[in-house]
Amino acid sequence: MAVVTENEISPPVESKPVHYLNNNYSIWSWIFTIDHKRIGMMYLGTIMIFFLLGGVFAMLFRIELMTPEGDLFEADTFNRLFTLHGVVMIFFFLIPSIPATLGNFLLPLMVGARDLAFPKINLLSYWIFVFAGILALSVLVTGGVDTGWTFYAPLSTTYSNTSVFLAVSAAFFAGFSSILTGINFLVTIHKMRAPGLTWFRLPLFLWAHYATGIIMMLGTPVVAITLFLIGIERVWGIGIFDPTIGGDPVLFQHMFWYYSHPAVYVMILPGMGVISEVVACFSRNKVFGYHAIAFSSLGIAVIGFFVWGHHMFISGQSMYLGVVFSFLTMLVAVPSAIKIFNWTATFYGGNVILTTPMLYAIAFIGLFTIGGLTGIYLATMGMDVPLHDTYFVVAHFHFTMVGGMTTAFMAGIHFWWPKMTGRMYPEFLAKLSAVVIFFGFNFTFFPQFILGWLGMPRRYHSYPDEWQVLNVMSTAGATLLGFGFLLAIGYLVWSLFYGKRASANPWGAKGLEWEMQTPPSPHNFHEVPVVTEEPYSYTGKEVMDV
Amino acid sequence: MSTGHQLLPARVYVINALVLGGLMLLTVGAYYAPLGRFEFLALPIAMVIAILKATFIILIFMNVKYSSSLTKLFAASGFFWFLILIAFTMADFLLPELGSPYLDLASPGKSPLP
Amino acid sequence: MSDTHQVVGPEEPIVWEQYETIEQQEEANTFGIWLFLAQEIMFFGGLFGAYAVYRFKFPAEFHEGSLQLSIPWGAVNTSVLLLSSLTMAMCVYHTQRSNVKKQINYLGATLLLGCLFLFIKWYFEWPDKFAHHLVPVLDWNPAPGTFTDNAHAQMFFVLYFIMTSMHALHMVIGVGIGIWLLWMSKTKQLGENRYLPIEFFGFYWHFVDVVWVFLFPLFYLV
Numbered sequence: 001m002a003v004v005t006e007n008e009i010s011p012p013v014e015s016k017p018v019h020y021l022n023n024n025y026s027i028w029s030w031i032f033t034i035d036h037k038r039i040g041m042m043y044l045g046t047i048m049i050f051f052l053l054g055g056v057f058a059m060l061f062r063i064e065l066m067t068p069e070g071d072l073f074e075a076d077t078f079n080r081l082f083t084l085h086g087v088v089m090i091f092f093f094l095i096p097s098i099p100a101t102l103g104n105f106l107l108p109l110m111v112g113a114r115d116l117a118f119p120k121i122n123l124l125s126y127w128i129f130v131f132a133g134i135l136a137l138s139v140l141v142t143g144g145v146d147t148g149w150t151f152y153a154p155l156s157t158t159y160s161n162t163s164v165f166l167a168v169s170a171a172f173f174a175g176f177s178s179i180l181t182g183i184n185f186l187v188t189i190h191k192m193r194a195p196g197l198t199w200f201r202l203p204l205f206l207w208a209h210y211a212t213g214i215i216m217m218l219g220t221p222v223v224a225i226t227l228f229l230i231g232i233e234r235v236w237g238i239g240i241f242d243p244t245i246g247g248d249p250v251l252f253q254h255m256f257w258y259y260s261h262p263a264v265y266v267m268i269l270p271g272m273g274v275i276s277e278v279v280a281c282f283s284r285n286k287v288f289g290y291h292a293i294a295f296s297s298l299g300i301a302v303i304g305f306f307v308w309g310h311h312m313f314i315s316g317q318s319m320y321l322g323v324v325f326s327f328l329t330m331l332v333a334v335p336s337a338i339k340i341f342n343w344t345a346t347f348y349g350g351n352v353i354l355t356t357p358m359l360y361a362i363a364f365i366g367l368f369t370i371g372g373l374t375g376i377y378l379a380t381m382g383m384d385v386p387l388h389d390t391y392f393v394v395a396h397f398h399f400t401m402v403g404g405m406t407t408a409f410m411a412g413i414h415f416w417w418p419k420m421t422g423r424m425y426p427e428f429l430a431k432l433s434a435v436v437i438f439f440g441f442n443f444t445f446f447p448q449f450i451l452g453w454l455g456m457p458r459r460y461h462s463y464p465d466e467w468q469v470l471n472v473m474s475t476a477g478a479t480l481l482g483f484g485f486l487l488a489i490g491y492l493v494w495s496l497f498y499g500k501r502a503s504a505n506p507w508g509a510k511g512l513e514w515e516m517q518t519p520p521s522p523h524n525f526h527e528v529p530v531v532t533e534e535p536y537s538y539t540g541k542e543v544m545d546v
Numbered sequence: 547m548s549t550g551h552q553l554l555p556a557r558v559y560v561i562n563a564l565v566l567g568g569l570m571l572l573t574v575g576a577y578y579a580p581l582g583r584f585e586f587l588a589l590p591i592a593m594v595i596a597i598l599k600a601t602f603i604i605l606i607f608m609n610v611k612y613s614s615s616l617t618k619l620f621a622a623s624g625f626f627w628f629l630i631l632i633a634f635t636m637a638d639f640l641l642p643e644l645g646s647p648y649l650d651l652a653s654p655g656k657s658p659l660p
Numbered sequence: 661m662s663d664t665h666q667v668v669g670p671e672e673p674i675v676w677e678q679y680e681t682i683e684q685q686e687e688a689n690t691f692g693i694w695l696f697l698a699q700e701i702m703f704f705g706g707l708f709g710a711y712a713v714y715r716f717k718f719p720a721e722f723h724e725g726s727l728q729l730s731i732p733w734g735a736v737n738t739s740v741l742l743l744s745s746l747t748m749a750m751c752v753y754h755t756q757r758s759n760v761k762k763q764i765n766y767l768g769a770t771l772l773l774g775c776l777f778l779f780i781k782w783y784f785e786w787p788d789k790f791a792h793h794l795v796p797v798l799d800w801n802p803a804p805g806t807f808t809d810n811a812h813a814q815m816f817f818v819l820y821f822i823m824t825s826m827h828a829l830h831m832v833i834g835v836g837i838g839i840w841l842l843w844m845s846k847t848k849q850l851g852e853n854r855y856l857p858i859e860f861f862g863f864y865w866h867f868v869d870v871v872w873v874f875l876f877p878l879f880y881l882v
Contacts, residue, residue: 062853108678115678184694190616191688192678218627221699229822235796238769238818241649245796246721246812251713254635255706305630309638321634384707528680549857556753564747570738570876574731577881592877600870607749607866609859614687617694624698628705637714 018217019422021471032276034119035522039126040105041420043096045157046130046491051094055482057085060476061461078461079146080162084139087167092133095263099216100129100180102412103209109513110203112194112529117187121207125180132173133465139166148459150260153241153252157233165234168227175220178266182216182509193290194395194512196531200294203511203535204287207294208273211301211311215269217264223259226252232273248314251333257308260301265304267401268368269297272339275361275452278411279343281348281509282358286536296335303332305405315386322381329379333546336372340365349541355500355507356430360411363438369404371396374449389459392452398445410434410488413419418502422519424546425495430485437484443477508542554612562606569599668758669851686856693733693860697867704871707823709877716817718812725807725816726882728794733785734880737777738872740871744773748862749799755858758851765856770865771838774831789817796821820879827875830868835863 016022020037031036043359061081066070073081080226104122108115116122139145145167148155156164176509189202189210230252241247272293282285286294309317309325345366352358373394377383387393418424447470452458456467512529513520573595581588605611610621679685715722740743751766786795793801796818807813841861844850 113678117678118692119678179699183692183699187688187692187693189682190691192750216697217699218623218702221703222631222706225703229706229710232822240822241798242813242820244811245814245818246718247715247815248713248717251635251710254638255631255709258631260637260705305627309634318638320639320641325634325635349623460571523677551754554753556750559746559749559753562749563742566742567739568733570735570742573877573881574735576878577731592881596874596877599728601872603866603870603873604746607800608863613690616691620691620698624701627698628708630702631702631705631709632712635718636712639713 001332013520020522022292023522034123036104038115043100050088053090054085057081062478065471066475068463068465068468075461079430080144083145083148091171094522113192116184118184121180125177129177132170135170152251156230165231168231172227175224178216179220182213183471193527204276204293205273207297208269211297212266212269214301217267219259219262226255252314257311261308262304265300267405271405274408274412275364277362278357278415280536282353283346284538284540285346285350288345292338296338300357305334308377313381314388326381335493357411357415359434364407371399382435389450390452392457394458395445395448418506423495423499424502426491429491433487434485440477440484442482444474444481446475494509503545506546508544667855668760668848673853711819714815721812722816723882726815729880731880738876740773740777741872742769745866746863752859752862755855764845774835814826
């Protein structure tokens with residue numbers, strides 16, 4: 001057992017325990033906080049706002065897509081809607097989501113430290129993110145942006161009539177925030193582990209965040225400079241991608257996707273970390289193949305930097321280079337598959353308990369597998385020629401990003417909600433919303449695989465009549481999905497005020513974060529814990545205290 | 547391991563600076579040197595000298611020679627990751643498209659359009 | 661410590677709250693600054709990547725463009741930066757030994773050399789480009805016959821101005837931070853128990869020097 005002092009677990013009954021939420025109620029103590037837990041909660045609030053905003057855009061264009069004609073919005077407006085959906089969801093929800101919320105909150109707790117390595121940089125990272133968010137909102141009030149979240153030149157640099165500069169600036173600063181978070185995570189995991197917490201005793205959540213930090217640190221600067229170049233070409237006409245002076249728009253694509261492909265691993269790796277934790281806890285079993293999962297996380301991070309050309313198979317890229325990228329993309333699927341097999345094997349011989357986080361985790365395993373396998377279709381160059389820029393691609397990345405990443409986010413939020421807030425969410429509503437989300441999700445995106453296969457292009461606001469049925473199904477699913485998420489956000493907010501108070505370890509989980517009071521005290525540990533156990537040392541006799 | 551614990555004598559820095567100055571003169575000299583048939587080596591030579599200069603700055607002035615393996619690893623990783631970007635991007639422009647009208651190695655910048 | 665040696669700055673190293681020991685803090689901080697520099701390598705790397713592509717595509721125009729740059733000034737600037745790296749290293753050297761006066765002198769020298777670099781660039785090199793109408797967007801009107809292909813030659817100058825501006829921006833930021841450190845030195849806050857700020861500033865400064873080490877041959881010596 002980790003050594004903790006008496007006064008951490010059970011404070012005296014008479015006095016209300018001091019924790020990170022109630023130690024200071026003033027607004028300044030939140031604005032200038034260097035407590036990683038508070039920063040994580042602030043990120044959570046901000047990210048949820050952007051998630052809802054991105055969802056609104058999706059709803060709007062899904063309504064348009066119920067009818068084959070482009071009758072609700074003009075094409076230009078439609079372009080702005082899907083662009084804003086992409087920009088908001090990717091840069092302001094998916095990339096920060098788990099690392100900035102759960103990662104910030106849990107990393108020091110899991111590592112046995114009082115805070116991250118650089119708490120003030122953590123705070124700076126949050127306020128840069130907010131600044132980026134304000135820039136993104138200002139894009140909305142200045143007419144939006146219509147280039148697609150991918151900002152391809154020369155549309156973005158020359159021909160678009162929308163707020164491209166503000167949009168790339170927003171993404172630029174969001175990226176800067178991400179880089180600082182990545183640096184913080186890497187240093188904390190390397191240098192601030194508690195005594196006895198060797199690398200192979202780290203929770204897999206931390207391996208995942210370590211790999212994520214590597215990508216954030218090495219990949220994000222490239223997209224930063226790329227967006228910077230778009231910005232200066234747009235504003236001052238300094239034409240680095242301008243064909244009239246020899247510029248090459250495909251160069252933009254190389255530079256853009258060099259980051260944006262690893263970015264999807266930034267999104268999914270933390271989710272996989274969450275799944276490892278949740279699956280272990282609710283199978284009452286140690287994770288099968290710990291080392292394999294740990295090294296797979298690193299493998300995904302490294303190999304992920306070698307595959308970006310699979311976004312560019314039909315861009316005019318060299319066919320021979322395309323073959324190389326295609327092969328490497330097949331390779332990067334292997335570590336992900338290893339993880340899926342290992343999580344499934346973790347169920348075996350365990351005692352599975354179907355709590356809400358576990359429902360989401362099981363959904364993740366199924367939906368991410370489908371998403372990942374359809375990625376193999378797209379990685380095959382010959383298949384990609386008819387499938388590129390169709391709804392098949394859209395369905396693929398939504399299966400991985402929503403069916404995978406967002407589902408994992410929900411799993412993590414529910415799993416650590418009692419620890420973060422001291423409250424339990426209502427279990428029945430949570431399970432209901434998980435089921436609604438699952439069905440809504442599948443109705444939304446599975447038809448899109450079929451639509452893409454049939455040839456429906458993405459980013460089009462009108463389409464031939466024969467595809468209407470599938471589109472209506474997709475929109476109906478999206479509505480259901482929206483209700484599911486709104487229900488979830490609703491009861492989570494409700495639980496903050498009226499939820500049942502949680503004990504320190506309601507799930508009977510293993511991990512340093514569960515051995516401290518709920519919510520954690522401002523400085524986490526009074527004494528640095530000494531770790532003597534292997535991770536996930538479940539005996540099957542742990543008791544839930546829900 | 548703290549880098550500062552290795553306190554180098556001042557003359558190491560001065561010698562390093564002199565070496566760098568010498569390399570700079572070599573760079574300029576190599577530019578003017580007549581290479582004749584080996585004109586294509588001009589860029590590689592310049593890059594090798596630049597890499598040498600960078601190496602001396604990094605190892606001595608930035609103390610990497612005496613730093614922990616972790617520092618060395620991450621310093622090197624920055625350059626390695628940059629190489630990934632350059633190598634694959636350049637590969638796109640270097641690899642010939644057999645029979646493609648879009649690549650003419652003799653005049654790479656020429657547009658295939660009339 | 662001998663009686664004649666005065667410790668400048670804190671008497672003992674100050675350990676921040678989240679760290680257990682000063683060694684852990686120093687290791688973490690050093691690792692952190694190196695990660696920051698690694699990402700800076702990637703930031704400039706994108707620009708060097710673009711340079712590589714366009715140089716490959718337009719070798720002749722890049723050579724012609726390079727002829728318009730002044731190698732003497734470039735060499736002088738390179739020497740200025742190399743010298744500033746030396747003075748920076750000496751500043752760190754003296755900070756580690758609590759020699760405040762020499763610390764301030766060398767830091768000041770470093771910043772002056774940095775400003776000299778910028779001065780040469782902004783008062784000699786760039787105005788010369790304007791005089792010859794070789795500034796993309798603002799004043800692009802090269803004399804006929806200067807280049808075989810005006811359009812592609814412009815790409816050379818686009819890259820030249822973007823990359824040297826980005827480098828200059830980093831120098832300006834460096835000088836700004838350096839002035840703040842100069843104040844810290846003057847107020848005797850930095851010494852043998854607290855020299856990491858100077859050392860890390862030194863890393864940043866050397867890094868900016870390394871970038872120039874590559875910019876010089878790639879633009880001036882094509």
